[in-house]
Amino acid sequence: MTVRPGWMRRLAGSGRVELIPQGRMSGPMPWVIAIMVAMTAIALAAGLALGNAVSAARAEIEGGVTVQIIEPRPEVRAEQAALAIRAIETMPGVAGIRQVPQAELDALIEPWLGTGVTGAAAGMPGIPVPSLIDVRLEGAVTPAKLAQIAQRVEQVAPSARVDAQSNWLKPVFEAMLSLQVLAMVVVALLAVALAAAVLLAARSALGTNRNTIEIVHLLGGTDAQVARVFQRSIGYDAAGGGAVGLALALVVVLALGRRFEGLGAGLVDYGALLWSDWLWLAAVPVLATLLAMLTARLTVLHVLRKML
Amino acid sequence: MTADGEIIHFDNVGLRYGTDREVLSDLTFTLHAGRFYFLTGASGAGKTSLLRLLYLAQRPSRGGIRMFGTDVITLPRAELPVMRRRVGVVFQDFRLVDHLSAYDNVALPLRVAGHSEQDLAGPVRDILEWVGLADRMDAPPATLSGGEQQRVAIARAVIARPAMLVADEPTGNVDTDMAAKLIRLFDMLNRQGTTVVVATHDLDLLRKVPDSLIMRLDKGRLSDPTGALRYPPRKLT
Ligand SMILES: Nc1ncnc2c1ncn2[C@@H]1O[C@H](COP(=O)(O)OP(=O)(O)OP(=O)(O)O)[C@@H](O)[C@H]1O
Numbered sequence: 001m002t003v004r005p006g007w008m009r010r011l012a013g014s015g016r017v018e019l020i021p022q023g024r025m026s027g028p029m030p031w032v033i034a035i036m037v038a039m040t041a042i043a044l045a046a047g048l049a050l051g052n053a054v055s056a057a058r059a060e061i062e063g064g065v066t067v068q069i070i071e072p073r074p075e076v077r078a079e080q081a082a083l084a085i086r087a088i089e090t091m092p093g094v095a096g097i098r099q100v101p102q103a104e105l106d107a108l109i110e111p112w113l114g115t116g117v118t119g120a121a122a123g124m125p126g127i128p129v130p131s132l133i134d135v136r137l138e139g140a141v142t143p144a145k146l147a148q149i150a151q152r153v154e155q156v157a158p159s160a161r162v163d164a165q166s167n168w169l170k171p172v173f174e175a176m177l178s179l180q181v182l183a184m185v186v187v188a189l190l191a192v193a194l195a196a197a198v199l200l201a202a203r204s205a206l207g208t209n210r211n212t213i214e215i216v217h218l219l220g221g222t223d224a225q226v227a228r229v230f231q232r233s234i235g236y237d238a239a240g241g242g243a244v245g246l247a248l249a250l251v252v253v254l255a256l257g258r259r260f261e262g263l264g265a266g267l268v269d270y271g272a273l274l275w276s277d278w279l280w281l282a283a284v285p286v287l288a289t290l291l292a293m294l295t296a297r298l299t300v301l302h303v304l305r306k307m308l
Numbered sequence: 309m310t311a312d313g314e315i316i317h318f319d320n321v322g323l324r325y326g327t328d329r330e331v332l333s334d335l336t337f338t339l340h341a342g343r344f345y346f347l348t349g350a351s352g353a354g355k356t357s358l359l360r361l362l363y364l365a366q367r368p369s370r371g372g373i374r375m376f377g378t379d380v381i382t383l384p385r386a387e388l389p390v391m392r393r394r395v396g397v398v399f400q401d402f403r404l405v406d407h408l409s410a411y412d413n414v415a416l417p418l419r420v421a422g423h424s425e426q427d428l429a430g431p432v433r434d435i436l437e438w439v440g441l442a443d444r445m446d447a448p449p450a451t452l453s454g455g456e457q458q459r460v461a462i463a464r465a466v467i468a469r470p471a472m473l474v475a476d477e478p479t480g481n482v483d484t485d486m487a488a489k490l491i492r493l494f495d496m497l498n499r500q501g502t503t504v505v506v507a508t509h510d511l512d513l514l515r516k517v518p519d520s521l522i523m524r525l526d527k528g529r530l531s532d533p534t535g536a537l538r539y540p541p542r543k544l545t
């Protein structure tokens with residue numbers, strides 16, 4: 001039961017005439033909309049983050065070639081690595097090249113074999129670990145380019161292995177792509193369910209407001225006036241529910257983002273949402289509200305047209 | 309409105325709901341501007357149905373209706389709202405908007421017509437004061453007694469100074485004193501030029517407006533549109 005206090009009435013003055021007070025949360029529908037908006041936004045965020053991870057990683061890896069110098073004697077290994085770098089550096093189409101430093105290699109191996117296994121630290125003959133050379137090409141890696149590099153490297157380092165990075169990350173990509181497709185399907189399904197919820201909300205609001213609609217109609221309200229009153233009232237409900245839903249989704253997305261950041265794992269870093277992604281998320285409640293208002297309008301006009 | 313002061317003209321009007329029998333049949337009569345009409349008849353005789361035709365909630369199944377000189381049967385739907393605003397209605401079941409205060413309910417016709425809040429505040433207060441609800445302006449209808457709701461409904465019907473006032477049993481829920489007072493309000497409006505049509509089966513009420521004309525509905529037929537049943541009897545001129 002809402003009775004507008006005097007000050008609100010005065011605010012409503014000066015030309016803009018409010019027929020009936022707005023912004024009543026009527027029944028469970030705003031909450032249903034809130035939950036649907038939250039779930040849609042979360043699924044959308046997941047889909048977008050996966051998409052970003054896939055495309056960022058792809059851009060990085062597509063042009064990436066890894067050269068491994070597999071040679072047990074450390075001196076020979078270092079020498080061959082230096083020669084290989086020099087050989088590749090001068091090739092056309094190479095954007096960058098870098099030898100992965102020993103410290104980084106240690107860090108990569110540490111989780112599996114513990115510290116000092118490569119021998120450098122303990123001054124003991126440790127497990128030989130290949131030298132890694134990270135080559136960045138200007139375009140994507142093609143078999144021809146890969147063969148060219150392999151040929152060059154072979155001349156100076158016969159024991160070297162040359163791989164395109166995309167080759168061994170392919171299964172990861174594929175897994176991520178299917179996850180992304182799944183996320184988008186879920187988004188689509190949720191969007192349909194959200195639209196249905198909004199439709200039901202508009203219908204149920206029509207039921208509870210039918211009396212008001214009839215009265216305003218009989219007091220000489222035009223169809224447009226009645227529809228506006230009604231569509232505004234639904235709009236407020238949907239916007240309220242949508243805002244709550246979006247807030248809920250943001251809390252979840254930001255908390256999840258934190259968790260993944262904490263992992264510090266390579267690929268996940270790319271999954272951060274771009275500013276345009278945040279706009280998409282914000283668009284979910286906006287679209288839901290517009291849909292609610294449009295449905296409300298069409299429903300009311302339909303009902304009114306059946307009256308004289 | 310035509311030259312002879314005709315405000316409403318029914319020409320052989322019939323009304324049926326759905327495929328049922330006709331609840332109104334062969335209605336031919338003319339209402340004149342500035343007159344006070346009582347519409348009487350037993351329960352179920354069709355009083356409400358006839359009034360619904362007058363306030364344009366319903367189209368007749370057959371026949372012609374002219375209001376304010378305009379044929380409302382052929383009038384485009386978009387032009388009906390303006391027509392409705394010239395008719396003030398007290399519904400038999402009040403039809404107040406239950407989530408609006410008494411004040412906002414009474415203000416509704418003025419808001420629909422596009423009046424500004426400054427313009428309507430004074431008149432709305434005045435009329436609520438007149439019907440004795442000055443201290444209940446902010447009350448929602450559910451917290452008002454039946455008689456108080458009825459007075460809000462009447463205030464809402466007259467607030468926009470309609471050319472014609474149509475009231476369906478407007479004194480059904482109030483005591484004799486309040487009924488007399490409300491009828492005085494109608495009479496006063498009538499003297500200022502408003503045509504009044506009041507449906508009632510309270511025959512005492514008829515006596516309170518000496519110049520009134522009486523129409524009697526009997527099973528959907530107008531048995532005496534000439535005013536012979538008036539109290540005291542007098543011929544319609
Ligand atoms: N919407 C409707 N659908 C079908 N029949 C209706 C409808 N409204 C009224 N009727 C029928 O039309 C007839 C006249 O009803 P109406 O309400 O006009 O009578 P009334 O004279 O106003 O009665 P009362 O004094 O009890 O208010 C009744 O037989 C009623 O059952």
Ligand SMILES: [Mg+2]
Nearest residue numbers: 355356400476
């Ligand atoms: Mg009736």
